[in-house]
Amino acid sequence: MLRRTSFEALTMRIAYPLHLPALMLTVGVTVTWTCAGTAQEYPVKPVRIVAIGPGGTVDFAARLIAQGLAAHLGQQVVVENRPSGVIPGDIVAKSAPDGYTLLVSGGNHWTLPLLQSAPYDAIKDFAPISLTNAAPNLLVLHVSLPVKSVRELIALAKARPGELNYSSAGTGSTSHLAGAMFNYLAGVNIVRVPYSNGSARMAALIGGEMQLEFSTAGSVAPYLKSGRLRLIAVTSAAPSALFPDVPTVASSGVAGYETVQMSGLWAPARTPVAVIDRLNQDIVRYLGTQAAKDAFMKAGVETVGSTPEQFAATIKADVARLEKVIKAAGIRPD
Numbered sequence: 001m002l003r004r005t006s007f008e009a010l011t012m013r014i015a016y017p018l019h020l021p022a023l024m025l026t027v028g029v030t031v032t033w034t035c036a037g038t039a040q041e042y043p044v045k046p047v048r049i050v051a052i053g054p055g056g057t058v059d060f061a062a063r064l065i066a067q068g069l070a071a072h073l074g075q076q077v078v079v080e081n082r083p084s085g086v087i088p089g090d091i092v093a094k095s096a097p098d099g100y101t102l103l104v105s106g107g108n109h110w111t112l113p114l115l116q117s118a119p120y121d122a123i124k125d126f127a128p129i130s131l132t133n134a135a136p137n138l139l140v141l142h143v144s145l146p147v148k149s150v151r152e153l154i155a156l157a158k159a160r161p162g163e164l165n166y167s168s169a170g171t172g173s174t175s176h177l178a179g180a181m182f183n184y185l186a187g188v189n190i191v192r193v194p195y196s197n198g199s200a201r202m203a204a205l206i207g208g209e210m211q212l213e214f215s216t217a218g219s220v221a222p223y224l225k226s227g228r229l230r231l232i233a234v235t236s237a238a239p240s241a242l243f244p245d246v247p248t249v250a251s252s253g254v255a256g257y258e259t260v261q262m263s264g265l266w267a268p269a270r271t272p273v274a275v276i277d278r279l280n281q282d283i284v285r286y287l288g289t290q291a292a293k294d295a296f297m298k299a300g301v302e303t304v305g306s307t308p309e310q311f312a313a314t315i316k317a318d319v320a321r322l323e324k325v326i327k328a329a330g331i332r333p334d
Contacts, residue, residue, distance in 0.1 A: 042099055042275050046076040049265075050091050051104045052084040060299050061133050061263050062104035068286030069279070084108065086118045093120035097127070097268040099275035104132070106263045107174055110319055114326055115172050116333040122319070126266040128311040129279050132287060134262040135301040136236030137178050137214040139249060140229045145211050150233050150252035153212070157188035164190045167201045167210040171333055177322060178214035178235055178259040180329045185254045205229070216261070218300030235259045258321070261301070264311055280308055 047069065051062035059081060066077040082088045089109050095101035103109070103126065110122040120126075139150070145164075147153045157164050168175040171194065179192050193210060195201035202219060204210045206228055213220075214235060223229040233249045234240045237258040249257040265283055267276060284305035286292050296303045306314070325331075 042278060043073050043075045045100065046078060047073065047100050047102065049077060049079050049102045049104050050088045051079055051081055052088055052108070053081050057261075057299050057301065058104060058106045058263055061296070061301070064292065064295050065104055065132060065265060065283065065286075068289075068292060069282055072282035072286060079104075086112055086116075086120070089122070089126075090119045092266065092268055093125040095268050097270040097272075099267055099271055099279065101268065102129070102279070103266040104263060105266070106261065107318075108172065109266075110315055111172050111177065111322060114319065114323055115331060123312075123316065125269050127269050127271045127276055128308045128315070129265040129267060129276055130283050130287075130308065131262060131264045131304050131306040131311045131314060132283065133296050133301040134260050134304050135216065136234045136240065136260050137174060138217055138220060138231055138243075139182075139212065139233040139235060140205075140215055140220050140224070140231050141212045142205060142208050142210065143228060143230050144208055145230075148230070148232065150247070150249055150254065153232065154186050154188055154253060157186070157190050161189045162191055164211045165193050165209075166190050167193050167195055167205050167213045169198070169201065170194060170196075171331065174259060174261045175214050176331075177325060180331060181257060181259055181321075181325045182214070182249065182254065184325050184328050185257050214259070216300055262304075262314070262318070263301075264315075276308055 049062050049066050051059050053059065059079070062079045066079050070077040082091060085108070088103055088105060092101055092103040112118060113120070113122050141147055141153070145153075145156075147156055166179045168179055170176070176192060176194070179190065182188070183190055190212070193204070195204065198219060201210075201213070202215075202223075205213050205215075206223060220229055220231075224231055231243065231246055233247055233252055234243060235249055235258065237248060237250055239248055239251075240246065265279070267279065287303040287305040293303050
């Protein structure tokens with residue numbers, strides 16, 4: 001049984017130990033200036049960060065990152081919001097590789113090209129700087145469902161194929177792919193029902209129209225506390241520090257299961273190594289501050305600094321994992 005103190009703590013801070021390949025918060029990174037002239041000159045003018053439209057977690061992260069970089073770079077860093085989808089990535093991919101146009105994006109940056117034609121290659125056309133923040137989803141159920149564990153959910157889904165539903169955001173969203181991966185690895189058929197906005201999706205879940213969802217902690221916290229939803233697992237590979245009594249999906253009979261919402265910072269490909277190193281040093285230093293950790297916690301995510309190489313490896317691993325799920329599920333763009 002979950003401890004009440006866990007739900008009370010959720011309204012104050014959210015902290016997750018993430019199982020991401022070799023990622024660790026690094027403060028005081030040693031920088032090798034391979035292009036001394038470029039390093040000495042950069043930056044000499046304002047820097048812009050391109051992100052999706054205002055209001056979401058990615059935009060929130062972009063604005064915090066802009067503030068943190070500005071303090072270290074000594075230049076103004078502005079956030080330029082563009083429509084979601086491939087537009088922000090397209091803009092940055094085609095920008096001059098000089099460190100003055102950067103991208104802050106979440107999983108859409110590398111998952112959308114798996115679903116539709118994109119004007120860029122998510123790996124080859126960008127220079128990774130650092131993973132910035134991440135958080136697992138929570139597998140939550142409507143309390144009317146007679147299930148208390150992942151194994152019981154799998155058993156019920158196999159006994160009633162196609163009868164259970166899970167609500168999700170749009171095609172290719174984390175909530176969608178988390179459910180698709182569960183179906184694929186657990187060998188069940190829980191039907192996905194997409195919703196155009198979070199309010200409608202949550203209303204359907206709370207009202208019992210939907211039986212389950214792979215949701216963010218922040219959006220379901222009040223309903224967990226009130227007992228209207230039941231939490232049975234977290235989707236990260238490692239347990240959540242905030243919910244120490246809650247198992248992971250992977251440890252509950254679905255081997256290899258892992259989905260984590262991540263965001264990161266990129267520059268265009270061919271940006272000088274000296275500039276990438278400078279940006280990496282500054283963003284990792286900022287993410288390691290208590291002020292940054294507290295600010296990101298308010299959005300229900302954890303700061304995660306990495307080297308460019310670690311960031312690239314994490315994205316490649318996620319792409320490989322999701323490609324299998326998308327192909328097996330026959331997922332197509334709307």
